[in-house]
Amino acid sequence: MSGETEAPRERARDVVTVECTSCQTAHHLLVGMRLSWCCWCSSMSLAPVDEPREVAAPERKVAFEIDHEQAVKRLRAACRRRFFKPRDLRPARLAERLRKAWVPSWLVDCRLRGSWRAELGYDYEVVSHVEHYKSGRWRSEEVRETRVDWEPRLGTMDQCFENEAVPAWRLRHRLGDLLQGLTGEEGVPVDGSELDEAPVLLPDLTPSEVWQDARQGVLARLRERLIEACGAQHLQWLAVDDSPAERNWTLQLHPLWTTWYLAEDGRVVGLFLDGRSGRLIGDVLSAPRRARRWALGFALAAAGCFGLGATVDEMFIALGFVLAGLAGAVAIASLDEPE
Amino acid sequence: MTSTDDLQREAWRPPEGFVPVRSGLPGFTIFAPAPPDQGDPDFVRVGRCDRCGGEARYDAAIGRLRCGHCASQREVAAVEVGRAASEEEFRVETLERAARGWGAERTQVHCESCGADTVLAARELVGTCAFCTSQHVVARPAPQDALRPRYLLPFQVDADEARRLLTEWLGSGWLQPRGLSKQGRTTSIQAVYLPAWTFDARVVAHWMVETGRPLSDESNITIWTKKDGKQAVHMDDELSLAVGDLSELLFSRIAPFDLDRLVEYDPELLAGWQVRVADVPLEKAWERQRLAWRDRPREEAWKRLKSQHAKLRRFSAAVDFTKESWRHVLLPVHVVAYRHRDETHHVLINGRTGVIAGQRPVAWWKVLALIAFAYMPAALLGGIGALAGHPLPELIVPVSLLAVVATGFAGWLLGTATGENDA
Numbered sequence: 001m002s003g004e005t006e007a008p009r010e011r012a013r014d015v016v017t018v019e020c021t022s023c024q025t026a027h028h029l030l031v032g033m034r035l036s037w038c039c040w041c042s043s044m045s046l047a048p049v050d051e052p053r054e055v056a057a058p059e060r061k062v063a064f065e066i067d068h069e070q071a072v073k074r075l076r077a078a079c080r081r082r083f084f085k086p087r088d089l090r091p092a093r094l095a096e097r098l099r100k101a102w103v104p105s106w107l108v109d110c111r112l113r114g115s116w117r118a119e120l121g122y123d124y125e126v127v128s129h130v131e132h133y134k135s136g137r138w139r140s141e142e143v144r145e146t147r148v149d150w151e152p153r154l155g156t157m158d159q160c161f162e163n164e165a166v167p168a169w170r171l172r173h174r175l176g177d178l179l180q181g182l183t184g185e186e187g188v189p190v191d192g193s194e195l196d197e198a199p200v201l202l203p204d205l206t207p208s209e210v211w212q213d214a215r216q217g218v219l220a221r222l223r224e225r226l227i228e229a230c231g232a233q234h235l236q237w238l239a240v241d242d243s244p245a246e247r248n249w250t251l252q253l254h255p256l257w258t259t260w261y262l263a264e265d266g267r268v269v270g271l272f273l274d275g276r277s278g279r280l281i282g283d284v285l286s287a288p289r290r291a292r293r294w295a296l297g298f299a300l301a302a303a304g305c306f307g308l309g310a311t312v313d314e315m316f317i318a319l320g321f322v323l324a325g326l327a328g329a330v331a332i333a334s335l336d337e338p339e
Numbered sequence: 340m341t342s343t344d345d346l347q348r349e350a351w352r353p354p355e356g357f358v359p360v361r362s363g364l365p366g367f368t369i370f371a372p373a374p375p376d377q378g379d380p381d382f383v384r385v386g387r388c389d390r391c392g393g394e395a396r397y398d399a400a401i402g403r404l405r406c407g408h409c410a411s412q413r414e415v416a417a418v419e420v421g422r423a424a425s426e427e428e429f430r431v432e433t434l435e436r437a438a439r440g441w442g443a444e445r446t447q448v449h450c451e452s453c454g455a456d457t458v459l460a461a462r463e464l465v466g467t468c469a470f471c472t473s474q475h476v477v478a479r480p481a482p483q484d485a486l487r488p489r490y491l492l493p494f495q496v497d498a499d500e501a502r503r504l505l506t507e508w509l510g511s512g513w514l515q516p517r518g519l520s521k522q523g524r525t526t527s528i529q530a531v532y533l534p535a536w537t538f539d540a541r542v543v544a545h546w547m548v549e550t551g552r553p554l555s556d557e558s559n560i561t562i563w564t565k566k567d568g569k570q571a572v573h574m575d576d577e578l579s580l581a582v583g584d585l586s587e588l589l590f591s592r593i594a595p596f597d598l599d600r601l602v603e604y605d606p607e608l609l610a611g612w613q614v615r616v617a618d619v620p621l622e623k624a625w626e627r628q629r630l631a632w633r634d635r636p637r638e639e640a641w642k643r644l645k646s647q648h649a650k651l652r653r654f655s656a657a658v659d660f661t662k663e664s665w666r667h668v669l670l671p672v673h674v675v676a677y678r679h680r681d682e683t684h685h686v687l688i689n690g691r692t693g694v695i696a697g698q699r700p701v702a703w704w705k706v707l708a709l710i711a712f713a714y715m716p717a718a719l720l721g722g723i724g725a726l727a728g729h730p731l732p733e734l735i736v737p738v739s740l741l742a743v744v745a746t747g748f749a750g751w752l753l754g755t756a757t758g759e760n761d762a
Binding site for chain 2: 115124125126127128129130131132133134135138140144147151152153154155156157158159160225226228229230231
């Protein structure tokens with residue numbers, strides 16, 4: 001690895017490290033800060049680590065753009081989506097448990113030098129025709145169609161890429177595509193004050209472990225640049241024989257609001273809000289048992305109405321149909337949306 | 340200090356056949372496949388003898404370049420591609436992107452009489468127009484906006500063979516004036532490469548129709564049912580002449596041309612030969628071809644439906660053209676324009692097969708004499724019968740029969756005579 005520069009390591013003296021015995025996620029907390037549950041799996045089995053890990057110091061952070069009030073509003077909107085929801089899924093409860101956290105990612109600057117081969121697509125227009133025949137008369141219609149001409153290109157490159165962001169923790173799949181679309185351009189240098197308010201998830205992936213992920217991002221940017229350099233519109237495949245150099249690594253923190261609720265079956269379900277966009281990450285589950293009870297009630301009432309319709313008055317049959325429809329609607333509403 | 344990477348980058352070389360192209364961003368060097376050979380721009384090589392530097396000409400009889408001064412011969416490196424010759428799409432930017440010019444310096448000769456444009460080798464001069472035998476020709480620089488032909492069929496029938504064919508053909512008719520074949524021996528024959536477009540397309544007619552059937556055998560009520568379907572026709576290498584002032588009828592009579600033997604365009608194959616400039620634009624030729632083609636699938640669908648159903652109404656069709664492509668080719672033709680009694684007559688000879696078609700003057704006294712001769716048996720029979728005292732009703736039948744036969748012969752004769760000049 002030529003020109004490799006890693007983020008400066010430090011051992012903060014005023015922080016403690018706690019580790020979740022359930023998901024093994026380690027958090028850095030400021031001395032005096034209290035953390036009752038794990039930010040990522042919401043488990044309450046947190047244990048202090050005797051010897052805090054020596055980790056790279058975060059150099060940049062992406063500031064929170066969603067404050068507590070806005071976060072609660074978004075959670076409330078999410079709760080409204082479910083009619084039959086678990087008892088614990090209440091905006092007040094979620095707001096009570098809502099807290100900030102920082103999740104780490106690596107930013108890498110690098111320089112790619114070497115040769116490349118690619119197949120690039122160039123759009124062109126062709127003129128075609130459709131001839132319409134009706135009532136003994138012809139009418140011509142010109143049709144323009146865009147086609148792609150694929151051509152090989154190759155050459156050399158010497159390109160610098162900055163701030164390619166990759167997640168720095170193994171459990172990133174929990175947060176789905178939180179980092180999608182994230183660029184290092186949004187980060188600002190860490191001033192420390194805002195970090196003090198929230199636990200920091202410690203990176204458990206080293207730069208060398210995330211390099212392959214980062215390289216994919218770098219190659220995606222290289223593809224865009226190649227399309228522009230070649231004056232093309234598409235790129236079909238790209239083969240690069242490169243030697244990355246001058247890699248500089250920076251630890252960046254991303255803002256996250258975390259909270260949790262108990263599902264109907266007693267499971268702890270975490271909910272997260274992207275601190276920049278307010279996008280909700282996590283499942284807002286329904287309460288199928290409650291819904292089924294309601295559906296059963298409607299079904300029994302419908303059956304009763306059908307019985308009355310047969311014996312007393314036919315008007316009850318219509319009511320029976322309405323109640324049966326309600327029972328079906330409730331049953332459907334209890335189904336969770338596919339993830 | 341130069342790093343190992345720098346050394347590796349400097350050592351990198353593009354594979355053969357790739358040429359550098361402009362990069363739109365700094366930090367990239369880009370190589371693209373070299374464009375196809377557009378012909379040798381060094382016109383000195385074209386039509387020049389390697390040995391003495393004299394004027395050389397492609398000799399159709401031997402299929403080689405032959406020096407007119409020292410008679411040395413040289414192979415022409417023409418590559419035969421046949422129908423595998425690449426075809427072009429109807430790109431919007433075709434006119435801008437297509438290769439232009441002829442690859443060698445040539446002069447365009449414009450006839451002020453008939454308007455024909457002919458391209459000649461730089462130093463070649465002609466005194467008369469190949470198409471109307473006019474003496475009024477003006478030399479002007481060859482236009483560079485003509486789409487360059489990429490394939491051609493080299494001449495196989497040389498001037499001597501063409502003259503023999505012409506003389507034979509002129510002397511072969513029995514309605515022609517006496518001595519016409521002698522004119523074939525003296526008339527000038529111009530060997531010209533005529534530009535043509537070849538077109539390919541898949542033409543699909545999506546038709547809709549209402550078919551009718553009677554409600555029952557005795558009923559007059561018709562039940563109408565809507566039907567639809569499609570009929571496809573694949574058109575392959577249809578030739579369209581790219582010069583507007585030449586008879587398409589004559590051209591169609593000397594067809595076909597063996598497009599299986601197309602060779603890649605090489606300026607050397609044109610050395611010493613005339614080349615007509617395309618004056619029918621690609622778009623116009625394609626439109627003409629399209630209008631000719633669009634009826635075929637519709638007519639086929641209609642014919643099929645007519646054979647299957649007694650009653651049809653409200654037939655409509657949308658004819659879709661797909662896989663359209665074109666080529667620009669040069670075809671070898673000997674053009675003859677000779678004058679007979681102040682009238683110009685045109686003859687075309689296929690430069691590959693020797694098939695000949697053209698206009699021939701007719702000796703009308705011969706035609707009239709033959710018609711008179713044809714009616715003679717009827718007249719004789721009627722006259723002799725009347726003189727011999729046969730009653731008229733007995734003569735009417737045989738005389739009428741002979742007269743009908745004579746009229747048929749006269750009609751055929753007149754058709755043949757006028758057909759000699761219908762192009």
